[in-house]
Amino acid sequence: MTPIKACIFDLDGVIVDTAKFHYLAWKRLANELGFDFTEEDNERLKGVSRMDSLNILLEIGGVEVDDKVKDELARKKNEWYVELITHMDEKEILPGTTEFLTLLKENGIKISLGSASKNAKMILEKIGIVHMFDAIIDGTDITKAKPDPEVFLLGAKALNVEPGECIVFEDAVSGVEAAISAGMYVVGIGSKETLYKANDVVKSLADMTLDRLAK
Numbered sequence: 111m112t113p114i115k116a117c118i119f120d121l122d123g124v125i126v127d128t129a130k131f132h133y134l135a136w137k138r139l140a141n142e143l144g145f146d147f148t149e150e151d152n153e154r155l156k157g158v159s160r161m162d163s164l165n166i167l168l169e170i171g172g173v174e175v176d177d178k179v180k181d182e183l184a185r186k187k188n189e190w191y192v193e194l195i196t197h198m199d200e201k202e203i204l205p206g207t208t209e210f211l212t213l214l215k216e217n218g219i220k221i222s223l224g225s226a227s228k229n230a231k232m233i234l235e236k237i238g239i240v241h242m243f244d245a246i247i248d249g250t251d252i253t254k255a256k257p258d259p260e261v262f263l264l265g266a267k268a269l270n271v272e273p274g275e276c277i278v279f280e281d282a283v284s285g286v287e288a289a290i291s292a293g294m295y296v297v298g299i300g301s302k303e304t305l306y307k308a309n310d311v312v313k314s315l316a317d318m319t320l321d322r323l324a325k
């Protein structure tokens with residue numbers, strides 16, 4: 111069995127629950143464009159890059175605009191999103207996260223972030239755990255969005271480990287697919303029904319133990 115040398119974590123939905131803030135900002139944009147955007151619609155945006163999310167939202171509203179307007183709409187949404195996350199602090203860290211990261215550190219397992227978000231580093235700083243990461247790969251480093259494996263392969267490279275020596279933690283279907291394409295073992299965070307492609311599924315990082323990892 112290949113020894114585990116590194117763990118790569120998605121951010122949104124794994125370490126923090128930012129989906130609610132993304133939702134409020136996208137909903138505001140949809141409303142401004144004259145249509146509604148439900149929480150169910152928002153599920154389709156989890157793990158999806160900012161521009162791809164905008165394209166889905168516009169498709170839902172049946173709105174067609176050129177690329178220049180799209181850039182402006184994405185900028186606006188991000189401004190609102192950043193406003194909403196301004197007050198984030200360590201209380202927003204999802205249960206079990208800090209304990210699990212500490213356990214990994216104590217056992218010499220390297221830690222990387224593998225997120226599609228361009229706001230990832232700022233969020234890690236706000237919640238006070240940025241120092242626990244040996245590498246941070248986020249939306250500013252990648253050219254191809256999940257389900258492309260780029261984000262996770264860059265994480266393995268930054269940590270100087272082989273893909274087969276990494277475990278990925280992901281809440282989004284596209285992220286689970288990205289990890290599988292990268293040749294990594296993947297633990298889904300959420301429901302087995304949605305994340306059935308993952309090698310293992312837990313409700314949250316609070317359910318993770320070293321024994322479970324070793325298996």
Ligand code: BG6
Pocket residue numbers: 121122132155156157158159160163188225226227228229230249
């Ligand atoms: C992902 C989120 O982590 O990051 C998506 O799940 C989001 O909902 C994407 O669209 C991009 O985030 P940002 O912060 O760069 O707009």
Ligand code: MG
Pocket residue numbers: 120121122123124156157280281282285
């Ligand atoms: Mg996620």
